[in-house]
Amino acid sequence: MINLLIMGKPGAGKGTQSKKLLKHYKLAHISTGNIYREEISKGTAIGKEAKKYLDDGNLVPDKMTNDIVWDVLNENNYPHGFMLDGYPRTRAQAEALDEMLKKLDIKLSAVINVDVKDDVLLHRMAGRRVCPNCGHTYHTDYHPPKIDGICDHCGHELIQRPDDLEESVMNRLAIYNEKTKPLLDYYDEKKLLVVIDGEQSTNKVFQDILKELGE
Numbered sequence: 009m010i011n012l013l014i015m016g017k018p019g020a021g022k023g024t025q026s027k028k029l030l031k032h033y034k035l036a037h038i039s040t041g042n043i044y045r046e047e048i049s050k051g052t053a054i055g056k057e058a059k060k061y062l063d064d065g066n067l068v069p070d071k072m073t074n075d076i077v078w079d080v081l082n083e084n085n086y087p088h089g090f091m092l093d094g095y096p097r098t099r100a101q102a103e104a105l106d107e108m109l110k111k112l113d114i115k116l117s118a119v120i121n122v123d124v125k126d127d128v129l130l131h132r133m134a135g136r137r138v139c140p141n142c143g144h145t146y147h148t149d150y151h152p153p154k155i156d157g158i159c160d161h162c163g164h165e166l167i168q169r170p171d172d173l174e175e176s177v178m179n180r181l182a183i184y185n186e187k188t189k190p191l192l193d194y195y196d197e198k199k200l201l202v203v204i205d206g207e208q209s210t211n212k213v214f215q216d217i218l219k220e221l222g223e
């Protein structure tokens with residue numbers, strides 16, 4: 009059993025690497041961003057509330073996010089472990105997660121930080137295209153779909169996330185620096201932090217992560 013957190017600035021490649029790690033270790037993927045985008049597309053009460061924050065790139069309040077993660081962790085049993093992607097993002101969330109894991113008697117195996125410079129991120133977010141139907145992620149330059157604008161997996165038209173437009177992107181980076189970056193020290197002190205050079209090809213980043221995890 010392996011329980012991982014994947015951290016990194018918006019656009020660092022968390023989702024991309026999560027997908028590869030899940031397959032490799034048969035992990036469950038718990039992405040708070042994906043959960044919110046799903047709730048928004050279904051038009052639920054949670055989705056309506058969350059949309060106010062997501063569109064501008066602001067964080068959804070901690071209480072709402074912690075409650076969602078608690079429900080997911082408490083209601084499921086992951087025999088091979090899980091990958092938390094995009095959570096925790098604040099000190100209060102990290103402390104809440106510690107409490108949840110203690111209650112459930114679960115230990116984190118490692119916290120992976122995918123490290124990428126801001127100018128590279130801006131280019132990654134500007135070219136990111138996602139499939140609103142199956143969730144697959146592409147990049148116009150680095151991972152283009154076979155047919156321009158169409159999902160390879162399901163044939164649906166690709167979209168650009170509203171929060172990948174320039175104004176939101178700058179806000180998300182500022183919020184990351186203020187609220188999320190301090191968590192790297194938090195996990196480093198717990199001797200869980202692994203730093204990976206995220207400015208390499210997708211496959212090289214993945215190989216480096218596997219190496220750090222002891223393969």
Ligand code: ADP
Binds near residue numbers: 019040041065
């Ligand atoms: P990225 O992959 O670009 O880092 P995510 O998909 O993880 O972005 O998150 C998208 C948005 O969802 C965030 O900008 C925020 O509004 C909301 N969100 C996701 N996770 C959290 C969280 N842990 N706490 C608060 N808001 C969150």
Ligand code: ADP
Binds near residue numbers: 016023
């Ligand atoms: P995050 O979940 O951290 O926000 P994503 O995994 O969605 O990041 O990646 C952001 C964008 O960058 C996507 O368009 C993705 O295809 C692309 N991308 C991810 N990893 C790499 C990489 N190593 N090299 C080039 N582009 C990448």
Ligand code: ZN
Binds near residue numbers: 139142143162
């Ligand atoms: Zn698709």
